[in-house]
Amino acid sequence: xxxxxxxxxxxxxxxxxxxxxxxxxxxxxxxxxxxxxxxxxxxxxxxxxxxxxxxxxxxxxxxxxxxxxxxxxxxxxxxxxxxxxxxxxxxxxxxxxxxxxxxxxxxxxxxxxxxxxxxxxxxxxxxxxxxxxxxxxxxxxxxxxxxxxxxxxxxxxxxxxxxxx
Amino acid sequence: xxxxxxxxxxxxxxxxxxxxxxxxxxxxxxxxxxxxxxxxxxxxxxxxxxxxxxxxxxxxxxxxxxxxxxxxxxxxxxxxxxxxxxxxxxxxxxxxxxxxxxxxxxxxxxxxxxxxxxxxxxxxxxxxxxxxxxxxxxxxxxxxxxxxxxxxxxxxxxxxxxxxxxxxxxxxxxxxxxxxxxxxxxxxxxxxxxxxxxxxxxxxxxxxxxxxxxxxxxxxxxxxxxxxxxxxxxxxxxxxxxxxxxxxxxxxxxxxxxxxxxxxxxxxxxxxxxxxxx
Numbered sequence: 407x408x409x410x411x412x413x414x415x416x417x418x419x420x421x422x423x424x425x426x427x428x429x430x431x432x433x434x435x436x437x438x439x440x441x442x443x444x445x446x447x448x449x450x451x452x453x454x455x456x457x458x459x460x461x462x463x464x465x466x467x468x469x470x471x472x473x474x475x476x477x478x479x480x481x482x483x484x485x486x487x488x489x490x491x492x493x494x495x496x497x498x499x500x501x502x503x504x505x506x507x508x509x510x511x512x513x514x515x516x517x518x519x520x521x522x523x524x525x526x527x528x529x530x531x532x533x534x535x536x537x538x539x540x541x542x543x544x545x546x547x548x549x550x551x552x553x554x555x556x557x558x559x560x561x562x563x564x565x566x567x568x569x570x571x
Numbered sequence: 572x573x574x575x576x577x578x579x580x581x582x583x584x585x586x587x588x589x590x591x592x593x594x595x596x597x598x599x600x601x602x603x604x605x606x607x608x609x610x611x612x613x614x615x616x617x618x619x620x621x622x623x624x625x626x627x628x629x630x631x632x633x634x635x636x637x638x639x640x641x642x643x644x645x646x647x648x649x650x651x652x653x654x655x656x657x658x659x660x661x662x663x664x665x666x667x668x669x670x671x672x673x674x675x676x677x678x679x680x681x682x683x684x685x686x687x688x689x690x691x692x693x694x695x696x697x698x699x700x701x702x703x704x705x706x707x708x709x710x711x712x713x714x715x716x717x718x719x720x721x722x723x724x725x726x727x728x729x730x731x732x733x734x735x736x737x738x739x740x741x742x743x744x745x746x747x748x749x750x751x752x753x754x755x756x757x758x759x760x761x762x763x764x765x766x767x768x769x770x771x772x773x774x775x776x777x778x779x780x781x782x783x784x785x786x787x788x789x790x791x792x793x794x795x796x797x798x799x800x801x802x803x804x805x806x807x808x809x810x811x812x813x814x815x816x817x818x819x820x821x822x823x824x825x826x827x828x829x830x831x832x833x834x835x836x837x838x839x840x841x842x843x844x845x846x847x848x849x
Contacts, residue, residue: 476594530747
């Protein structure tokens with residue numbers, strides 16, 4: 407796969423996150439599709455493509471999601487450190503490490519949004535936001551990471567063997 | 572090799588963070604507005620196509636989930652029906668009901684003479700931290716920040732919070748940033764209705780001695796000048812019973828189906844005024 411597949415997929419994921427996922431909300435919550443897609447992409451396919459796709463995804467989300475442009479981009483920045491993990495723990499711990507990183511990334515991503523909304527004066531209490539919105543969203547992100555991770559490993563069999571060994 | 576990776580990752584992190592902060596600043600001062608309008612023009616048709624494609628699936632999923640809910644409601648309604656049959660004989664109850672209907676009729680009449688812009692919902696804020704929808708009318712259609720948005724059944728949806736050339740964002744009444752001066756139709760008790768992260772509306776500052784019952788209708792009070800008077804918002808679903816508190820806390824369910832709403836009306840004739848205390 408190359409950017410010819412990655413870019414359209416990313417655009418589709420961003421537009422799906424804005425237009426389709428809100429129709430399927432679970433208890434009023436939806437996963438951060440672009441974030442999870444980028445995590446799975448980086449784990450399975452390496453940083454070469456993901457380091458280009460992530461900034462594009464962040465800027466694109468900024469223009470379509472209603473939050474100030476740049477918020478999603480900042481939320482995606484720690485993806486950089488996944489490459490280091492991928493070189494060590496991910497090859498040994500596989501999916502568990504991927505899930506752990508998704509949890510950390512989801513927390514960072516959503517707290518960046520909460521921080522920006524707080525600065526704009528559009529957020530409520532951080533405690534309630536954390537317990538009722540951010541933590542359940544983390545679980546949703548982990549839940550959709552599993553099929554995304556599986557699909558991407560299928561797309562590259564040699565990587566799947568490496569990851570599961 | 573590992574050191575090189577770390578340096579590269581740190582450089583990428585710093586670059587993305589810097590770019591994000593710069594974009595955030597540019598967005599804050601409005602310099603990215605032309606680009607936002609272009610992105611709306613480009614992506615809006617694709618979003619509409621995706622929504623219309625997914626709508627039948629969403630309907631099936633929603634209806635499947637409704638089966639158990641409908642069974643429960645059916646049992647509940649049967650019990651309610653028995654109770655109502657006993658009560659229906661009472662003329663006093665009948666008279667009270669008629670009075671309520673007359674008041675609701677007055678509410679509808681209050682909207683006469685207002686002008687509206689009809690709009691379709693084109694996107695929803697994907698952040699779980701906010702409840703906002705994007706609609707396909709904007710500055711070019713005379714829409715301004717602060718204008719109230721209602722359903723075609725004249726129920727309050729929210730208020731315009733951000734206006735672009737061809738579209739606008741509406742902050743729903745269920746958003747944590749929303750606050751509406753409200754009153755109860757039956758007792759005329761006043762309070763402030765706010766959104767919350769628990770997806771329910773809370774009506775605060777309702778006096779302890781006010782009569783509040785489940786099922787009471789909540790309307791806008793028109794105080795503060797941010798909303799017109801007598802727009803229907805929702806029904807009371809719960810009342811706090813703690814007499815030691817200064818005010819009662821009332822939970823309210825919005826009448827409009829805000830998660831599935833497709834078409835709304837913007838009250839373009841209503842100009843919100845900010846009333847400041849003397």
